Amino acid sequence: MTFLKDPSVKYKKFPPINLPNRQWPAKTLDVAPRWLSTDLRDGNQSLPDPMSVEEKKEYFHKLVELGYKEIEVSFPSASQIDFDFTRYAVENAPDDVWIQVLTPCREELIRRTVESVRGAKKAIIHVYLASSPLFRDVIFGMTEQEAKALAVKSTKLVRELTKDDASTAGTEWAYEFSPETFSDTPLEYSVELCEAVKNAWQPSVEIPIIFNLPATVEMSTPNVYADQIEYFSTHISEREKVCISLHPHNDRGCAVAAAELGQMAGAQRVEGCLFGNGERTGNVDLVTLAMNLYTQGVTPNIDFSDITSVVDVVERCNKIPVHARAPYGGSLVVCAFSGSHQDAIKKGFARNDELKKKTEGQHSCWQIPYLPLDPQDVGRTYEAVIRVNSQSGKGGAAWIILRNLELDLPRGLQVAFSKIVQTEAEFKGRELKGDELVNLFEKEYFLEESSANYDYNLVDFNIVSGKEFKDQRLLDGTVNYKGKEHKIAGKGNGPISSFLDAIKSTFDIGLEVQSYSEHSIGKGSATKAATYIELSCELPGQPNKFIEWGVGINEDVSQASILAILSALNRISQRV
Numbered sequence: 001m002t003f004l005k006d007p008s009v010k011y012k013k014f015p016p017i018n019l020p021n022r023q024w025p026a027k028t029l030d031v032a033p034r035w036l037s038t039d040l041r042d043g044n045q046s047l048p049d050p051m052s053v054e055e056k057k058e059y060f061h062k063l064v065e066l067g068y069k070e071i072e073v074s075f076p077s078a079s080q081i082d083f084d085f086t087r088y089a090v091e092n093a094p095d096d097v098w099i100q101v102l103t104p105c106r107e108e109l110i111r112r113t114v115e116s117v118r119g120a121k122k123a124i125i126h127v128y129l130a131s132s133p134l135f136r137d138v139i140f141g142m143t144e145q146e147a148k149a150l151a152v153k154s155t156k157l158v159r160e161l162t163k164d165d166a167s168t169a170g171t172e173w174a175y176e177f178s179p180e181t182f183s184d185t186p187l188e189y190s191v192e193l194c195e196a197v198k199n200a201w202q203p204s205v206e207i208p209i210i211f212n213l214p215a216t217v218e219m220s221t222p223n224v225y226a227d228q229i230e231y232f233s234t235h236i237s238e239r240e241k242v243c244i245s246l247h248p249h250n251d252r253g254c255a256v257a258a259a260e261l262g263q264m265a266g267a268q269r270v271e272g273c274l275f276g277n278g279e280r281t282g283n284v285d286l287v288t289l290a291m292n293l294y295t296q297g298v299t300p301n302i303d304f305s306d307i308t309s310v311v312d313v314v315e316r317c318n319k320i321p322v323h324a325r326a327p328y329g330g331s332l333v334v335c336a337f338s339g340s341h342q343d344a345i346k347k348g349f350a351r352n353d354e355l356k357k358k359t360e361g362q363h364s365c366w367q368i369p370y371l372p373l374d375p376q377d378v379g380r381t382y383e384a385v386i387r388v389n390s391q392s393g394k395g396g397a398a399w400i401i402l403r404n405l406e407l408d409l410p411r412g413l414q415v416a417f418s419k420i421v422q423t424e425a426e427f428k429g430r431e432l433k434g435d436e437l438v439n440l441f442e443k444e445y446f447l448e449e450s451s452a453n454y455d456y457n458l459v460d461f462n463i464v465s466g467k468e469f470k471d472q473r474l475l476d477g478t479v480n481y482k483g484k485e486h487k488i489a490g491k492g493n494g495p496i497s498s499f500l501d502a503i504k505s506t507f508d509i510g511l512e513v514q515s516y517s518e519h520s521i522g523k524g525s526a527t528k529a530a531t532y533i534e535l536s537c538e539l540p541g542q543p544n545k546f547i548e549w550g551v552g553i554n555e556d557v558s559q560a561s562i563l564a565i566l567s568a569l570n571r572i573s574q575r576v
């Protein structure tokens with residue numbers, strides 16, 4: 001079969017819903033829904049290697065820790081592992097967590113399912129049945145009325161085994177019914193079927209019946225799903241005794257949008273999996289949904305403050321990696337490699353700091369270009385935000401030096417260092433890690449601990465000033481040049497000019513300061529001065545001037561300047 005020139009001969013368009021009075025487009029999402037994690041059921045059933053009991057335990061505890069209050073733990077009639085794990089969940093769930101289990105409409109499987117949650121504090125029995133014409137015809141060969149009768153019979157059986165059985169009074173029972181696949185079922189029939197199920201269950205306002213309306217296979221644009229939900233929400237009777245739940249799959253890549261529009265259309269609950277695991281393209285991603293609320297200022301009631309630990313558990317138990325670009329949790333989503341992004345982020349942070357200073361810490365609104373979320377909110381560091389490769393500009397490397405060494409490089413030095421970084425990144429053909437950049441900077445600007453191999457090294461110096469010298473400074477000291485110590489002496493208006501004078505008289509090197517800046521680093525008694533000096537240099541026998549930057553760091557401001565001059569001089573010495 002070839003890729004069709006005219007796919008309409010094989011695939012039919014999904015018809016729009018006739019809902020001229022639809023209200024959902026004007027709604028906003030202002031509160032978190034009830035969440036149900038089906039990682040341990042729908043997620044698990046789609047894994048090449050389903051989870052072991054141990055893996056399910058780890059995952060379950062993570063879900064509880066994150067704040068999920070409704071967890072579908074299994075399909076207990078599927079396997080001994082699922083049954084045993086359900087028993088574990090029942091015995092170990094906190095009192096406020098509902099344990100949900102799924103069963104088809106088969107008597108022996110319903111019985112075993114109810115058995116699996118015996119003794120639970122709170123349990124939801126979830127029953128599903130094919131309702132769409134395709135699923136009914138293909139899977140069961142049942143008419144609409146036969147399917148309805150089976151759904152009613154199964155609901156009555158669950159009722160008899162649970163809330164009508166006095167011996168289970170210690171358990172708070174809830175009931176969930178899923179017409180599969182709701183999104184491909186005529187709406188009038190979905191409502192008729194659910195009315196019959198509701199009547200069989202007899203819900204209360206306190207514990208409403210859950211009608212979970214799955215897009216078992218996503219077949220339309222999310223607005224169509226929203227129309228379907230709004231239709232159901234406005235046509236089902238005793239709405240106050242009904243909780244509408246969404247269960248979107250991601251076949252068309254729109255599950256998150258479908259879940260969001262579905263909530264706008266009246267749904268109060270969402271079922272999904274962390275990072276969108278699940279059948280085929282997955283269930284809707286619960287992380288994205290919660291964090292989408294969070295970044296709109298709405299409390300999601302789920303705590304993703306340590307998202308890396310969530311990724312770890314999900315990857316370990318599912319044995320499927322979380323994509324590096326997965327919204328919010330992917331390893332690359334808070335990283336910028338490209339120059340203009342890095343520049344914007346760096347400026348954004350600087351502006352934020354300024355605003356904070358101006359408002360004495362009151363400014364708290366997050367507005368950083370390219371970063372919709374403060375990485376620290378999910379336990380990530382600012383160091384990881386900017387990473388450097390051959391696509392990066394001066395700002396990226398400067399950011400890493402700032403974050404690691406507290407050195408706020410002047411613009412000219414950023415440009416100069418960026419060229420060095422570019423050459424290195426192209427040479428290595430890959431990203432340069434933070435510590436590689438720091439090492440490169442320290443090596444290039446002669447800031448390493450061991451300076452034994454540098455051409456010029458400061459051994460000692462002394463500066464004197466006074467009226468008798470007519471406000472001039474006199475500097476004398478010792479400089480080691482290529483292993484040999486030289487006594488130096490010079491005079492000038494300050495430490496820099498007197499040192500330049502000393503270098504001129506000792507080595508016949510003409511140096512001129514092109515630019516200078518300085519700031520402090522560290523705090524309290526550990527405060528140091530960081531000095532940046534751009535020098536132009538005339539060397540004996542060399543026709544052209546050299547221009548180089550140097551960096552010096554020392555507790556003493558004068559010494560920091562002298563070290564910066566020697567740093568530039570060493571760079572020049574290396575070039576000739």
Ligand SMILES: CC(=O)SCCNC(=O)CCNC(=O)[C@H](O)C(C)(C)COP(=O)(O)OP(=O)(O)OC[C@H]1O[C@@H](n2cnc3c(N)ncnc32)[C@H](O)[C@@H]1OP(=O)(O)O
Binds near residue numbers: 045103129140216
């Ligand atoms: C949309 C969803 O995700 S639904 C959940 C799907 N999850 C799973 O299937 C995982 C667990 N499943 C299992 O372990 C097994 O399929 C079991 C235990 C449920 C049934 O196993 P088997 O009896 O061997 O049947 P098998 O898996 O081959 O086929 C499924 C049967 O269930 C029937 N079935 C499917 N859905 C339902 C339903 N909602 N209610 C009743 N029966 C159903 C099918 O018609 C088929 O019956 P048939 O054998 O009479 O044709």
Ligand SMILES: CC(C)C(=O)C(=O)O
Binds near residue numbers: 178181212216247
């Ligand atoms: C059992 C139901 C809710 C399901 O998993 C689906 O329709 O995808």
